[in-house]
Amino acid sequence: MESQATRWWKTVVWTVVAGIMLLVVLWFIPTPDVVIAPGVTGNLADMVHVQNGHTSGRGRLMMVAVSIFPANALVYLYARLDPALQLLSRQEAMGALTMRQYEQYNVAQMRMSQDTAEVVGERLAGLPARSVIKRGAVVSTVLHGPARGKLRPGDWIVRIGPYPVTHFAQVWPIMARFHVGDIVTFRVIRGGRTMEIPIRTVHMVGDPRPAVGIILQPKVRYDIPAKVRIASQGIGGPSAGMMFALEIYEQVTGRNLARGRKVAGTGEIFPNGTVGVIGGVGQKVVTVERAGASIFLCPTANYAQALAMKRRMGYHHLTIYPVANIHQALADLSK
Secondary structure, three states: OOOHHHHHHHHHHHHHHHHHHHHHHHHOOEEEEEEEEEEEEEEHHHHEEEOOOOOOOOOEEEEEEEEEEEEEHHHHHHHHHOOOOEEEEHHHHHOOOOHHHHHHHHHHHHHHHHHHHHHHHHHHOOOOOEEEEEEEEEEEEEOOOOOOOOOOOOOEEEEEOOEEOOOHHHHHHHHOOOOOOOEEEEEEEEOOEEEEEEEEOEEEOOEEEEEOOEEEEEEEEEEOOOOEEEOOOOOOOOOOHHHHHHHHHHHHHOOOOOOOOEEEEOOEEOOOOEEEOOOOHHHHHHHHHHOOOOEEEEEHHHHHHHHHHHHHHOOOOOEEEEEOEHHHHHHHHHO
C-alpha cells in the first residue's frame, strides 16, 4: 500500500512532466505574429571610418537595433507578460515578405541609409557632398521568385516592356499595366552592357500588381569628397542613418558631440536631412538604457512611444530628445 508521501511525490513528478510536455507542445504551435525585442547597440567610432578623419574624443555615439523573430505559442504568451516586448502581426511587421525576404530587404535598406548618411554628414560639416538621382531604377535585392537567376543586384532598369523608366517612381504604375502571367521584358544595363531579359510575372501576397520578386532603389550618383567606410556588423534596416551622419560629421570636423556621455539615437535619414519615423522604438529605449546611455535621440514621430516606454519601465536617468532633422539633432547634442 502506497504511503501518503509516495503519492505526493508521484503527483509532483507527473505535474512536472505534464508541464514540460505542455511547454514543448506550445513551442511547436505557430502563431501569425512576430516579436519585436530589445537588441544591441554599436559604437559608431568602431563602425564608421572617414578617410583622414579625426578620432573620437571622450564619450560615445551609438546606433541601436532591435530583434525580430516569429512568435510560437510559448513565446507569444511570454511576450504578453513582458513589457519590453512587442507583438505585431506578420503582415503589419513585414508586409508580404517572408522572414528571409524581410532580412534581404533590410540589408538593402542599410546600404541606402549609409550612402545617404555620407552625403548628409559631410554636407553638415561643410563639404560639397551631393547625390544626383538619375533615370531608371536599380535592383537592390532579388527575392525568391521568377527574377531569381535572371536579374542581379546592381542591374539598372531603364525600360519595362514598351515603357521607358525615366524615374524610379514610374516602376509601380508601369507594372500595374500588365497582368499576372504576362512575360515582360526588362531592359537593363549591367556592367556597361544593355540586356533584354524576359520574365514571367506572378502574384505576391499583399500586392495587387504583377511582380517578379525584386526590391528596387533609385539610381543615384553620390559625390563624396571624404571617402567613408561603414561596417554595419550584420545589422540591417535604415534606422541607423541619422547616427551614421552625426558620426561622419564628428570625424570630419573633429568636434566631440558626445562630450563624455553615451549618446544613442535612431532615425532614418533623407537627403535633405529630415529624420524619418522608425519601428520598434519602445524596444530601442530598453536597449539603450541597458547599454548605459544617458541620451536617446529619436524621430519626432516616435517621441510619444519612446517617452511612454521610458515611463513604463521607470528609466529616470535617460533623457529623450525628439528630432525632426539632422540640424535639430546637432543642436540638442550641443546643449
